[in-house]
Amino acid sequence: MKTALRIALFSVRDVLRSKWGILYMLFFFLATEGLFRLQGDTSQVTISLIGLSLILIPLTSIIFGTMYIYYSREFIELLVTQPVRRRTVFGGMYTGLTFSLITAFVVGVITPFVLRGAHTPAEWSTLALLLTAGSCLTTAFVGLSFYISLLSEDRGKGLGIAIFVWLATAVLYDGVIMIVAYAFASYPLETPMLILAMLNPIDMARVFLLIKVDMAALMGYTGAVFERFFGGSQGALVSIAVLLLWTVLPFWAGLRRFARKDF
Amino acid sequence: MIKCVGLEKRFDKLYALRDVNISVAKGRVTAVVGPNGSGKSTLIKSILGLVTPSNGYITVDGIRLNGEWEYRRMIGYMPQIAYFPSNLSARDVFHMVKSLRGVMGSPETPHIEAFNLGPEMDKPSRVLSGGNRQKASAVIALMFQPDILIFDEPTAGLDPISSRQLKTIISEQRDAGKTVILTSHVMSELDELADDVIFLLEGRVEYAGAVHDLKKMTGEILLESAVAELMKRAVNE
Numbered sequence: 001m002k003t004a005l006r007i008a009l010f011s012v013r014d015v016l017r018s019k020w021g022i023l024y025m026l027f028f029f030l031a032t033e034g035l036f037r038l039q040g041d042t043s044q045v046t047i048s049l050i051g052l053s054l055i056l057i058p059l060t061s062i063i064f065g066t067m068y069i070y071y072s073r074e075f076i077e078l079l080v081t082q083p084v085r086r087r088t089v090f091g092g093m094y095t096g097l098t099f100s101l102i103t104a105f106v107v108g109v110i111t112p113f114v115l116r117g118a119h120t121p122a123e124w125s126t127l128a129l130l131l132t133a134g135s136c137l138t139t140a141f142v143g144l145s146f147y148i149s150l151l152s153e154d155r156g157k158g159l160g161i162a163i164f165v166w167l168a169t170a171v172l173y174d175g176v177i178m179i180v181a182y183a184f185a186s187y188p189l190e191t192p193m194l195i196l197a198m199l200n201p202i203d204m205a206r207v208f209l210l211i212k213v214d215m216a217a218l219m220g221y222t223g224a225v226f227e228r229f230f231g232g233s234q235g236a237l238v239s240i241a242v243l244l245l246w247t248v249l250p251f252w253a254g255l256r257r258f259a260r261k262d263f
Numbered sequence: 264m265i266k267c268v269g270l271e272k273r274f275d276k277l278y279a280l281r282d283v284n285i286s287v288a289k290g291r292v293t294a295v296v297g298p299n300g301s302g303k304s305t306l307i308k309s310i311l312g313l314v315t316p317s318n319g320y321i322t323v324d325g326i327r328l329n330g331e332w333e334y335r336r337m338i339g340y341m342p343q344i345a346y347f348p349s350n351l352s353a354r355d356v357f358h359m360v361k362s363l364r365g366v367m368g369s370p371e372t373p374h375i376e377a378f379n380l381g382p383e384m385d386k387p388s389r390v391l392s393g394g395n396r397q398k399a400s401a402v403i404a405l406m407f408q409p410d411i412l413i414f415d416e417p418t419a420g421l422d423p424i425s426s427r428q429l430k431t432i433i434s435e436q437r438d439a440g441k442t443v444i445l446t447s448h449v450m451s452e453l454d455e456l457a458d459d460v461i462f463l464l465e466g467r468v469e470y471a472g473a474v475h476d477l478k479k480m481t482g483e484i485l486l487e488s489a490v491a492e493l494m495k496r497a498v499n500e
Contacts, residue, residue: 006362017350074346078356081311081342082363083335259330262274263313 003084004092011096014072021100024060028108036112042123049109050130050209057137058202059166061101065145066162068097070155077263090146090258094251098142102135109134129212133205136243140201141166143250150257169202177221190225197222201246208239264289265310265411265442269319272305272466279305281466283319287459289410292433292443294453294474296490297463303446304343306463307415310444311340323411336364339409343416343446345400349389353380353399356388360403371406377432378402378425393420401429411442418452430456450487460486462493469497 015021031052035045069076072093079089113119113127144165149158177196181189197203207223226235270283280302287293295303308314310321312328312335321328324337347356357371375381378398383391391399397420404412414433418426433456437443447453453460460477462470470477470493474486483489 003363010359014348014350072348075348077342077346078348078360079363080313081335081340082360083332084363085332086330260315262315263308 004088004095007079007084007089007092008096008099010075011068011072011093012100014075015068015097015100020064021104024064024101025104025108028105029111032109032112036116042113042116042119043126046123046126046130047213050133050206050213053105053130053134053137054202054206054209055170057105057134058141058170061138061141062145062148062162062166063159064101065097065142066149066158067155069093069146069149070158080263086259086261087255090255094142094146094254098139101138101142105134105138106131126213129209132240133209133243136240136247137201137205139247140243140250143247143254147250147254147257150254150261169200173200173203174221181221190229193222193225194229197226198242201243204239204243204246208236208243211236211239264322264324265444266322267306267309267319268321270306270309270316270321271318272302272309272314273317278466280309280316283463283466283468285461285468285471287442287444287461289442290437290440291458292437292445292456293459293461294457295444295446295461295463296450296453298494301463302466303463304415305466306461307413307444307446311335311338311413336407337409338411338413339404339407341397341400341404341412341414341417343419344393345396347388347396347399350387352385352387353391353395353402354384356399357403357406361406364407366407370408371402374402374405377428394422394425397421398425401432405432405436409441411444412436413444415446416448417445418447418449450485450490454486457486460490462490464494464497469493 032045032049035048039045039048076089076093080086109131110127119127145162148161148165151161152158177193180196181193184192197207203222207226210223211227226239229235230238265287267283267285270280271278272280283302283306295306297303305314309316310323310328312331323334326334328334347353351359361367361370375384378401380395380398380402383395383399388396388399397417401414401417404414412433417429417433421429430452433443433445437456437458445453445456454474457474459472460470460474461468462477477489477493478484478486481489481492483492
């Protein structure tokens, strides 16, 4: 455990040195600040931030994570020749990178909110939900990226798969859902739609956030199904549970693969 | 003592090692030789646990390797090509390895002096020359005074002085009772250092035993000619 923390600290230092982490934080700071200046109203800002986070967090996490593993190849090869468990190496790097990205996101978003001070408790709690969902998405997509980077030694290929996974979950998924809904319109679609929604962490984050914010218009097809099936608070509970599952599963699969990898 | 029993490694359909049964003795320098792609590095990496065998097993001091990691505390490893995180200096890397092992103090100092690495300590590793990276890598292998030392092509890329220095260190380590495994393309170098030799050809062990026995068997004086003779016989069979 101590060794894993040490490795995590090396990773955090690495991210800080590479300056990408700082840039990422700066981006969220400027985006939030900009939204405040343009829209002024806190709940409007939060809604816009939700839309932005749902697209951007998965993209940056998956690309950053994939590149990070390829870029750290030497570091990894040095570590695995030392008396350290493979799981410790993988877990340490995962913790370090996830922690860096979540911190950058949270600090970047929260600073403009704090600078403005006066928000209602409801506005604060919506922000808290956004930060929670954003952190879960970061964790899930870093996990996916680590797994992807273990699939191929070829950086180009790994990055290609990463971008494709992002495209599929963030953009293409809604289209597929619409096609399925349209093609099978005369069948009972509730259960398949629920399953389809659970298969996509971004969808789960969206459902979780928008059920709570009560913005049915933005929820999309799967969100609407979710709300109808589970109702408001139970729907939120189910979606966050599935989202949490998504933070663990890709990491676990990557860990298994890494433990057997030949160097 | 390191033992390989029925060791086999397949990469897809390609055999890197086939039915390797060897033991590496304590207090001796064992040279692993063979043409390119004969499985030397795979054998070494299997002992280090970097490569998981497809079949068979390895024991190190009686510990059977199966995802074990503690035993690597006994091993110092110098890889064929030393890579370090590009923005870390040699000092950072030494610090990192020490903190991973929970070692205090500066066990690396005498080795840094031996290789005259002092002036290079704070340069980021991406600007270090290949030779200096090799030296830093040798320091990492040696600094924890491990019982087993594994050198993969250690003198490739080293200047003559450092190369001499490293060879002296290897003999000293052997005399101190350490187990040393060594690969090299330079046979004359192995002639100087090796007590035992393992000759690999297409992943199979063609010969494993003492160097002088091999020379007697082939009637040759130089290790290079003896290995060449072995290879000729293997091909003719």
